[in-house]
Amino acid sequence: MAGTDSGNLKTVRLWRDAALRARKLRSNLRQLTLSSAGGCPGTDQLDSPDAPQLLLPANIGDIEVLNLGNNGLEEVPDGLGSALGSLRVLVLRRNRFAQLPQAVAELGHHLTELDVSHNRLSVLGAEAVGALRELRKLNLSHNQLPALPAQLGALVHLEELDVSFNRLAHLPDSFAGLSRLRTLDVDHNQLTAFPRQLLQLVALEELDVSSNRLRGLPEDISALRALKILWLSGAELGTLPSGFCELASLESLMLDNNGLRALPAQFSRLQRLKMLNLSSNLLEEFPAALLPLAGLEELYLSRNQLTSVPCLISGLGRLLTLWLDNNRIRYLPDSIVELTGLEELVLQGNQIAVLPDNFGQLSRVGLWKIKDNPLIQPPYEVCMKGIPYIAAYQKELAHSQPAVQPRLKLLLMGQKAAGKTLLRHCLTEDRVEGKLGGGGQEKTYPPSPPPGSKGIEVTSWTADASRGLRFIVYDLAGDERYEVIQPFFLSPGALYVLVVNLATYEPLRFPTTVGSFLHRVGARVPHAVVCIVGTHADLCGEQELEEKCLDIHRQIALQEKHDAEGLSRLAQVVDEALARDFELRSASPHAAYYGVSDKNLRRRKAHFQYLLNHRLQILSPVLPVSCRDPRQLQRLRDKLLSVAEHREIFPNLHRVLPRSWQVLEELHFQPPQAQRLWLSWWDSARLGLQAGLTEDRLQSALSYLHESGKLLYFEDSPALKEHVFHNLSRLIDILNVFFQRDPSLLLHKLLLGTSGEAEAEGRAESSPLMAPPAPSQDALRATQLHHYVEGFLLHGLLPAHVIRLLLKPHVQAQQDLQLLLELLEKMGLCYCLNKAKGKPLNGSTAWYKFPCYVQNEVPHAEAWINGTNLAGQSFVAEQLQIEYSFPFTFPPGLFARYSVQINNHVVHRSDGKLQIFAYRGKVPVVVSYRPAKGVLQPDTLSIASHASLPNIWTAWQAITPLVEELNVLLQEWPGLHYTVHILCSKCLKRGSPNPHAFPGLLKCLCCA
């Protein structure tokens, strides 16, 4: 992409120069622009069915410039040739001419400029061409010419010629006679070799032969001594002849995409070079011949295979632009900071871990790209923010006491009863070695975990006191009821331990016990480090153990291979679509990526590449363990430690951090703020200031604390980024209240809450001796509460005052409750049924709905849109349906969270387990989730609406905000692959079980 950007930049500059030149030539001429009646200048009328007619005004004999461009013409107006005795410049671009109009021949002898680009010329009449004797500038680009007539070579005054984007396989020999030609564009044709006749064009200053299959250049190309600008992009050159290095006037040179492995040694003779593009070649070493090119201002080396940059690069003292993205560069030389004039530095997609000291010296760099590097120092979060932040960080590091805090977030994941919690207790238990040998005295071992399952438990484990290495262990229960909240706890930079119960494992259970977990982690945290631990080893025979571990290992490899191959195939389809022209691609709705723009395709390609480059890092082999065997546990401890300490796997672990980051962490966990459930971003910023961190540098420090497991900070979530969740145990307690789904626990909490309230009331009436409530009253209350619990577990419904009872220990004032409810809404866990956002309720009870509890299969509403029920409406209503399809994995809890997220956009909603019916204003919308059925039918989530045809835009308006909300949610899953299609409304109307799907969001389809 980088190369394309640079290409576009250059194109823009060159076009600007050309336009300036053209304007200079014409500035004193009398001009006339004509467009057809009703025609809209600026729009392409090529597709209107009837060719428009133009009428010439009277008295135009002295017109010198005539512009008839963009009129869909097939013929020029009658009498044009005879009426324009003074015409010099004729512009016929963007019409429908299949051949040069006769009038051109009539005007020929005094025309100096002719532009017939973007027409349908497939032949150039020799006679018409021969008549253009005075022509200085000719533009024939974007036509369908297979050949040029020899007479073109006789136009000896020609200075600029553009024949690009045609089908030329040869140029006429007579071209050698164009001795005044300064500019020639032959790019995007079908030349199979460099045309030798061009070597005679000694006046040539600009030449573009890109996108032809030249397969090499002649040695005597050195004859083109006047060449200043040479474009050879995508010409399959392979190598450059040494004669190339004699083109001493060259200033701009495009050599991208040519399979070059090296440059000739004499390349350094091109001393006038200012711009050089060598992107998308096969260079493995930085070409030494570039280093003496002291005048270079722009150097593009993107997408090669460079592994290093030489120190001597500092000799290129005039460099303004340096693009080195998508190579394999591991470090930069210290001397790079001497390139103080740099304005663009692009290093994305390399292997750079450490930036040189004093990097802040490159203060002029405005365009800075460093994404996709394994940065450690300065940390990624700092580097991403730009050079000034790097400068501040490096300055602080140089001036303060450095601190090292080796700490790693470790997540235990796996199916229910896999053994995670027991494993956590056993691993983190401080054992006295002496106890081990005591004749099988294992009564107190393993320690029994406390009763009551919790969704997430966080504990700190000092795994190696001598080195100060600590794990912050997150134990994620396997029960499905927690799947809405658990994704919040998965973060980058952690060690993921997938726990499998080997006693119950069998090959058929791989997808549910291992495969799906890997998919989820990969979708949420691309490139995450995962190791697999098999528990219950004591219950397996030796051979069984070995076979099961091997099977898991083998099936992981198969799944990975299958996924990677699937992604590569998809990337290939994008490549093929990109290789075709946009117009070709849009010719048939059945073509792959029908109607999708090049830009979107490139974005998609980059995403596939990202997914392929960021597969999970799964450490093999499977580690078997019995929680009953202290020796095996010790082995596992050692193994986890060695993984954590492995510098290639967790390079960040031992990095030196600024002291201020450490102080910031300490401040968050000091009273009084330690007690609060969360801090606002501003509260955190104030602590940052105390620690010596300015506000703008706080984000990096918070991201570090998030990744190392100390707190939660969702910097990319628009709804949550204002909060810093440092009090994890309280947050989890609150979440557990709603997601444990344990009726007796809920009832217990409610009863506790009410008795607390009664006590409080009692105190308020200052009557400590007041009698307890009558038993009948108690029973009544209990029945009522029981009723609420049932309603909650069945329909996910709770009134605010009952939520208050449930959250009793966390809620001191009404305001606390309000804040907590807002938080739950922001997290997408529940929504208020009867309150419009931001409006008070006027005393009535607010009811909250937790969509993950919804059990009813179909929403309680008329089934107005599910295809079969469309009969009767089918002639008036068009269906609009956007379908998101998830071939690898569907993010757990996504549907429930999405149904909260859309609540602000809809009214009169009715929720089912898999469907929501609602209205946007008066327009009906339906959101449906269809779980996967085997490999052939992946999970889909669709958003649909309908309207009668002339008003179909109302349906678009209805669903657009819903689509946007979904896109925001999906950003939380950067490693997820999904596709978006619009289903063909005609197929839907017919009730077809497999409606045709148009890719992407093609808004224009609604008018088609």
Ligand SMILES: Nc1nc2c(ncn2[C@@H]2O[C@H](COP(=O)(O)OP(=O)(O)OP(=O)(O)O)[C@@H](O)[C@H]2O)c(=O)[nH]1
């Ligand atoms: N024999 C034997 N039993 C084990 C081992 N590991 C765990 N268990 C038992 O397996 C059962 C489930 O273990 P847990 O640790 O609660 O499982 P979990 O993965 O935390 O389950 P959830 O929290 O529900 O997801 C408990 O009864 C443990 O005592 C082991 O290595 N050997």
Ligand SMILES: [Mg+2]
């Ligand atoms: Mg557990």
